[in-house]
Amino acid sequence: MLKQRRYLIEILTAAALIAAPFVLPLLGFAPNTVNRILVWGLFGLGFDILFGFTGLLSFGQSAFYGTGGFVAAYLLTRAGFPNVILALIIGMIAAAATGYLIGLIALRRTGIYFAMITVAIAEVFYFVEFNPLSDFTGGENGLPGVPTPSLNLGFTTLHFTTGWSLYQFIAFCYFLGVVIALRIVRSPVGAIFSAIRDNPLRATAVGHNIHGYKLTAFVIAAAYAGFAGGLLGVLQAFMPPDAFMFDTSGQLVMQTAIGGRGTLFGPLVGAAVWLSLQDFLQAALGLGAAWKLVLGIVFVLLVCFLRRGIIGGIVDLYSFLTGQRRAGKPVESEPQSDAAPASEIAAAPMPAPHRPDDRPSGPILQAKGLTKRYGGLLANSDIDFTVNHGELRGIIGPNGAGKSTFFKMLTCEVHPTSGSITFEGRDITGMNVTDVCQLGLTKSYQVNQLFAGLTVRENLVIAALSGLRGKFKLDLFRSIDSIPGLAERVEHTLALVNLTRRTDTPVAELAYGEKRRLEIGLALATSPSLLLLDEPLAGMSPRERVETVKLLKSISRGRTMIIIDHDMDALFELAERVTVLQEGRVLVEGTPEEIKNNSTVQEAYLGGVHGVLAA
């Protein structure tokens, strides 16, 4: 929705903001109401990046709104600071800095913990404002006398005073806010934000330092909040202490959910609905204090029935009316894409290996004495395991043999109780998944771990970005299309996993086999030098298996891979060597032929019915 035509949204926003003073009075909007809506909308731009895009629901935004507002207001009223615009910016920086410190604490945990901590933070700020800092903030009186801005252009000075005159200033700030927010959302960082929202575990596993990115989103939201807080003081000529109240945070959350999260404009729409309903219910219907109850009920109903808020509802209604389902019909094109011969894929050129100067020989991965204990349960015991460059290794073993635990230790998702892992000559024991992925070791999961709300291309972009940008980089204003090599790598991976025809399909509409291939594609797009595949064939139909085996063969050229699977025929066909695990230990290791004829393996699998496997 956000990337139809370049600058289209920016131009439409500017046009709407210019038209507003001419149109809105006809609809009965007072300029002051419009200004308040814009301040809430600006506040919400940052919050939507945090909540709608990154998936972090904070109930503590009032802390930053208040901080920015009071810093700016203090500078202007008590410290004799003359320049309103500069004061607003300083307030914004103060709020961002506060956001950074608070984020360090709040982001130690996720989910409901995060929500609870932010609630507590908001409350602390409220009390601090009232009591310890009341000399600076005026306590419950707030800070009156905040001046309005003026802009010296050299030849003339623009004064923004009240009403529509002040509107020009606030509307310009909002426009700037929208432009910046759109840049952020369309940047690589923005893509990773959505990845974190959809699947933080996988975002970590494909090599992004998600803690850093979450903190970034938190600071961005705090900065927007701080600036909006400053504007509130300017708008009212008074900085009210209730900016710090928990209700402020609550109202922001509700407005964003009403308008539609993840749309950037949702908070603006929500604020417009909120403030005009409030006026309407209070004044026109004479409901008095009951207006908040009505809004509360509206909110609950929206959360129950219209998850994506008003904007989301309009978009859905539009698609429904025009009969145009998003990105083509799902099921019909499927047989075609499945039938595409794998030989085509095999012909596709391989991506450059992780380090082209490496002359691969000798071991790429060595595990020594790897042991994992869960309480009394010994999942893996003293495993020695070596894989050479370019090898395709298979791992088999009965259920509960400790195969998946073994893989988790190799990718550092789980740390071994004892033992060591060396990858490309480097000791990676105790490293985290992200760093290990950055070094070139990653895994496709046994159970699909995709970014379910995004399209196939967006999924692969997120994985490819980690290889091209490293685990953390703040290129907030860079267009995602301008990253060299990204498009090629994504196209290449698409071709490799045979999903070129499904590029813009949302993951939710993919068939199971396609999701499975995308799962492998995600790992491939990080361009690993060692790829682990945890049961890539699990749950596939016989025909899909045949296709996938071909796919795996083509992937394996120029790459080192380790595959776990239960499909022994497939594995014996693919692998050069096979390791058999049983009860957490290496039972035997050898060529497929040796394994087939090994009596202990037959014993383990078939309970002593000799020869059946070989037959």
Place this chain on the structure above:
Amino acid sequence: MINWPNFVSQLFNGLALGALLALISSGLTIIYGTLGVLNLAHGAMFMIGGYAGYLTYSYTESFVLAVIAGSLFVMLLGIAMERIIIRHFYHRPHEDQLLVTFGLGICFVEIVRLAFGSQSQIVPPPAMLQGITSLGFLLYPTYRLAVVGIVAVALGGLFLVLYRTRLGMIVRAGIEDSVMVDSLGINVYRVFMIVFGIGAMAAGFAGIVNAPVVSLTPGIGDDILVQTFVVVVIGGVGSFPGAILGGLIAGEIISITSMFNPGYAYVMLFVAMTLVLVLRPHGLLGTQGRE
């Protein structure tokens, strides 16, 4: 410098507040632990318990009836809330659960505000618990002492339900792994409904027991909710013993800090929470992976 009787009396205040917080937090934490839903309307449950009791009291003049009616009403409200709304949210993201309970909380507060107005209401303590008790070195309001006892009994009752009954065993198993409990042929959804009712009742009971200590206002649950969150973060989400320990710690921190400067009570609470988050991210008695 420190006035000892005053200090001890603040310790008692802290104990009374801590016991209440422990009870409310237990309600919140067993609901979260079993259902996976963080009920942001929990503070409103506390408030409604107080008002339901107040209403009963103003008709019957009986404090005991007020406590019973208040708790039962909130339990029924909790069950209704679970049946009508919450259960449609079990398979939706956490954010949606937070949003809907937050919205419900606001609706409850506004309904009470419409019905009773914003001015504060007073429920007097029962006659036999009025007045002041001499503890030898200190005179202390009798009812506040009684609160500690009443809440301790309630916590004991909750403990018995959780640790000595079949339902409790299912609940505790559900906290560990509700999918597994479901697949064992136990009707998890019925258990969820009961747990939501019990959890809400804990808050409602605390609300009416607390009513004679402070006067009732529609917004009384908001502060309590925040304190409850701190308690749960300190004690560990989903842990009943953690809620009790966290409640007592939070109660004492608030009371003792208030003795020096009430303005810093929340700051100290926050400092304590931060310390726990840094040193033991899963809470004092929480276990890893329960998130």
